[in-house]
Amino acid sequence: MSTPSDDAEDMQVNPQRAAHLIEALREVTARIATADNHKRPIRLVAVSKLKPAVDVLALHRAPTSHVDFGENYAQELTEKAALLPRSIRWHFIGALQTNKCKPLAEQIPNLWCVSSIDTAKKADALEKGRAALVQREGEQEFKLRVLVQVNTSGEEEKSGVEPSDTAALCRHVRDKCPHLKLAGLMTIGAIARSKATSAETENEDFVALRDTRDMVAKELGIEAGELELSMGMSSDFEAGIAQGSDEVRVGTTIFGERPARKDAKVKEDREEEKS
Numbered sequence: 001m002s003t004p005s006d007d008a009e010d011m012q013v014n015p016q017r018a019a020h021l022i023e024a025l026r027e028v029t030a031r032i033a034t035a036d037n038h039k040r041p042i043r044l045v046a047v048s049k050l051k052p053a054v055d056v057l058a059l060h061r062a063p064t065s066h067v068d069f070g071e072n073y074a075q076e077l078t079e080k081a082a083l084l085p086r087s088i089r090w091h092f093i094g095a096l097q098t099n100k101c102k103p104l105a106e107q108i109p110n111l112w113c114v115s116s117i118d119t120a121k122k123a124d125a126l127e128k129g130r131a132a133l134v135q136r137e138g139e140q141e142f143k144l145r146v147l148v149q150v151n152t153s154g155e156e157e158k159s160g161v162e163p164s165d166t167a168a169l170c171r172h173v174r175d176k177c178p179h180l181k182l183a184g185l186m187t188i189g190a191i192a193r194s195k196a197t198s199a200e201t202e203n204e205d206f207v208a209l210r211d212t213r214d215m216v217a218k219e220l221g222i223e224a225g226e227l228e229l230s231m232g233m234s235s236d237f238e239a240g241i242a243q244g245s246d247e248v249r250v251g252t253t254i255f256g257e258r259p260a261r262k263d264a265k266v267k268e269d270r271e272e273e274k275s
């Protein structure tokens with residue numbers, strides 16, 4: 001049986017593609033530093049959904065040695081995690097079905113953060129999965145970080161918990177889920193607002209997330225600084241940072257436009273591998 005890193009060593013990274021990705025990652029990193037004025041560390045989650053595993057490998061290897069990668073689909077994350085080194089920190093950022101929570105938390109030891117918790121049921125299922133992993137592997141400190149996703153835009157179809165219900169869910173994670181770590185809050189926000197956001201304008205969704213965070217901290221009796229904010233994607237990450245984000249999730253600006261889901265491939269075709 002091959003280990004994940006053996007598979008990764010077999011993978012052929014196209015040098016031109018790698019150079020392109022490294023350049024794009026460096027540009028985003030520089031823009032983050034400028035937006036932040038180097039005030040505090042900002043985590044960059046490189047969103048690799050629908051992109052092949054070799055793209056992740058290209059950025060995880062030196063010289064960039066990037067560790068944080070975001071995925072949206074349980075099946076795709078499971079396949080990539082099996083192929084790629086364990087030193088990657090995977091972030092699950094997509095809409096998560098309750099029945100996928102336990103297997104993800106149990107089967108992917110380097111699943112580092114689930115950024116899209118919006119029900120106590122999902123938290124409980126992740127808790128069960130991570131508890132089973134800890135029992136099996138005998139690890140002492142193996143808490144899975146979670147962010148509670150907040151529906152800050154009030155759109156019906158958006159996932160995320162209502163701002164007024166956020167504190168109760170956060171309390172549930174903190175008090176009832178010993179194998180999870182309540183790391184903070186996340187929002188996607190309205191696409192239209194995101195597109196209209198510039199470095200100078202305030203995004204209402206980001207204001208709402210910060211207000212929700214302050215309210216949660218107060219209700220839980222902790223410092224606001226103990227709860228991170230994850231807000232900002234390709235179109236608005238600089239504004240997210242200006243408004244206090246600790247983490248940005250950037251896909252298209254690093255990896256380019258994504259293929260349709262039906263055309264996405266984790267592994268390159270055999271023919272392409274050989275040629």
Ligand SMILES: *Cc1c(COP(=O)(O)O)cnc(C)c1O
Pocket residue numbers: 047049072093094188233234235249250251252253
């Ligand atoms: C896809 C996705 C991103 C990245 O979006 P880009 O516009 O490609 O940067 C960020 N966050 C979430 C939750 C996503 O689903």
